[in-house]
Each structure stands twice: as C-alpha cells, then as structure tokens.
Amino acid sequence: MPPSSPPGSARRADQPRTPPPLRLLGEARVLWELPRLLVSVPRLARAPRGNGEHVLVLPGYGASDASTRVLRDYLRLLGYRPHPWGLGRNTGSVGRLLPRVIERLERIAGRDGPVFLVGWSLGGYLAREAARDRPKLVRHVVTLGSPVVGGPKYTAVASRYRRQGFDLDAIEAKVEARYARPLRVPVTAIYSKTDGVVDWRACIDRRSPDVRHVEVSSTHLGLGFSPDVYAIIAASLARRSSRPLRSRAKSA
Numbered sequence: 001m002p003p004s005s006p007p008g009s010a011r012r013a014d015q016p017r018t019p020p021p022l023r024l025l026g027e028a029r030v031l032w033e034l035p036r037l038l039v040s041v042p043r044l045a046r047a048p049r050g051n052g053e054h055v056l057v058l059p060g061y062g063a064s065d066a067s068t069r070v071l072r073d074y075l076r077l078l079g080y081r082p083h084p085w086g087l088g089r090n091t092g093s094v095g096r097l098l099p100r101v102i103e104r105l106e107r108i109a110g111r112d113g114p115v116f117l118v119g120w121s122l123g124g125y126l127a128r129e130a131a132r133d134r135p136k137l138v139r140h141v142v143t144l145g146s147p148v149v150g151g152p153k154y155t156a157v158a159s160r161y162r163r164q165g166f167d168l169d170a171i172e173a174k175v176e177a178r179y180a181r182p183l184r185v186p187v188t189a190i191y192s193k194t195d196g197v198v199d200w201r202a203c204i205d206r207r208s209p210d211v212r213h214v215e216v217s218s219t220h221l222g223l224g225f226s227p228d229v230y231a232i233i234a235a236s237l238a239r240r241s242s243r244p245l246r247s248r249a250k251s252a
Contacts, residue, residue, distance in 0.1 A: 016154035016202035018154055018199065019155070019156050023196040024196045029222065030221040032222075036227055037230070044231060047234035048241075050079035050080035052112075053080050053112075053237070054080070055080045055117075055118055055237070056085065056104065057075070058085045058126055060119075060122050060145075061121055061152075063090055063120070063123075064089045067120070074230055083104075085123070087101070101127075105117070106137065109134075109137040114138055114139045115139060116142070117131060117138055117142070118143075120144040120223060122147070124141075124144055125146045125147060125148060127143065139240045140187070141188070143190065144190050145195050147199075152168065153168040153169075153172050153202075154202040155197055155199070155202070156198075157197075179207045179208075182208065183205075183211075184209070188212050190232055191203035193215065194217060194218065195223075197220035198220055216232070
C-alpha cells in the first residue's frame with residue numbers, strides 16, 4: 001500500500017501520466033477474469049456476510065448498469081441490498097451526473113440510513129464526490145481503478161475528451177479544487193499497475209485523511225470481475241457493516 005505522505009523526492013516519479021496507446025492491448029487479458037471468478041465462487045461465497053445494508057453501485061465511463069450486474073449479484077449473495085445507479089450509460093459529464101447520483105443516494109439512504117458506495121472507474125470518482133457532499137449518508141466508499149487526480153487527463157480517453165473540445169487542464173484544476181473540502185468518509189481505493197485505461201498513479205489519493213490503497217493485478221476492464229477485487233470489497237464492507245465482523249463471521 002503506498003504511503004499516505006510519501007517523501008518529496010518520490011513525488012515526481014509518482015506524477016500521473018497519460019497511458020501509452022499500446023497499454024490498451026493488455027486489456028485483452030480481461031477474457032481471463034470471468035473464468036477466474038467462476039473458479040473462485042466457492043471461496044468468495046465464504047466471505048463475511050452483510051446484514052441487509054444498502055450498496056449503491058456505479059458503473060464506469062461509457063458503461064451502464066449491465067456492467068455491474070455480476071458484482072451486484074455477488075453482493076446480494078453476501079446478504080447486502082445492492083442497487084444499480086439507474087442513470088443509463090455513464091456519459092462522463094460529472095457536472096450533470098453528480099447531482100443525480102446524490103439524489104439517488106438521498107432516496108436510498110432515506111429508507112434505512114447510510115449506505116455503501118462502490119464505483120468502478122469514473123463511477124468511483126462520482127461515488128467519492130457524492131460522499132464528499134453528503135458524508136452523513138455514506139458508510140464507506142470503494143473505488144475500482146478510479147482517477148482521483150486529473151479527471152480524464154491521465155486516462156486512455158484523454159484524446160477523446162480533447163476532440164470534444166474539453167480543456168483537460170481546466171478539468172484537472174476543478175478536480176483539485178474539490179479537495180478544499182476534505183473527504184471525511186473512509187475509502188478503499190483498489191488500483192492496478194497493469195491498468196491500461198487509467199494510470200495507476202492517478203488512483204492514489206494523497207490528500208484525504210482516511211483512504212486505504214490496495215493494489216491488485218488486473219486489467220481496467222477486469223476490475224469488475226476480478227475475484228481478488230471481490231474479496232477486497234467483501235472485507236471492506238464487512239468492516240463498516242452494522243454488526244461487528246466477529247459476530248457475523250461466527251454466524252456465516
């Protein structure tokens with residue numbers, strides 16, 4: 001796990017950068033993730049159980065709720081109540097999407113209190129920012145390969161944003177400005193150094209007070225199907241569930 005306050009000499013080496021185009025070729029390894037997940041089902045089924053807590057799951061850029069269906073099924077198996085985000089395809093427009101995510105969060109939390117947020121890629125960034133704005137409604141945030149530095153600037157879709165007329169430096173400045181309001185909700189940030197879409201350095205939050213970084217070996221597209229990621233999510237949610245982890249483990 002990267003140190004929360006690295007020495008100044010390491011900062012330049014840890015500066016995010018746009019992934020080279022050839023890195024995308026490695027994303028083909030996603031084809032191995034689903035078979036690995038199927039083989040790991042018996043082990044994953046023994047993970048600590050939930051107690052009916054609500055979990056709002058947010059998809060990545062360009063994706064819809066279909067991409068998180070398997071993850072939501074797994075959370076349901078563990079005893080949680082997972083919710084799709086219900087906003088169609090993630091268009092990447094944070095300014096328009098964030099208020100709608102917060103509205104969805106408020107509706108779910110209004111039933112039984114604070115919920116968990118799990119977000120993949122840009123969905124994780126939206127989850128963090130919703131938690132920043134409504135901390136009392138969120139138990140814990142889990143992000144999967146989410147760029148928390150620079151917005152799309154250090155991702156494989158940077159050129160697409162530029163072609164659409166976006167000023168990536170201006171977006172990066174807006175992302176940085178959000179840190180003026182501390183993120184008080186605990187976060188588990190899962191990242192991979194073999195991610196071909198988001199530079200792993202952009203997934204490291206060195207500013208917020210309660211972030212646990214966990215490295216896995218996965219493609220970006222495979223993060224939502226990786227058995228290693230599922231085990232980390234299960235353990236992270238269990239730590240913040242409404243019942244103590246010890247008593248829940250005994251009853252499982």
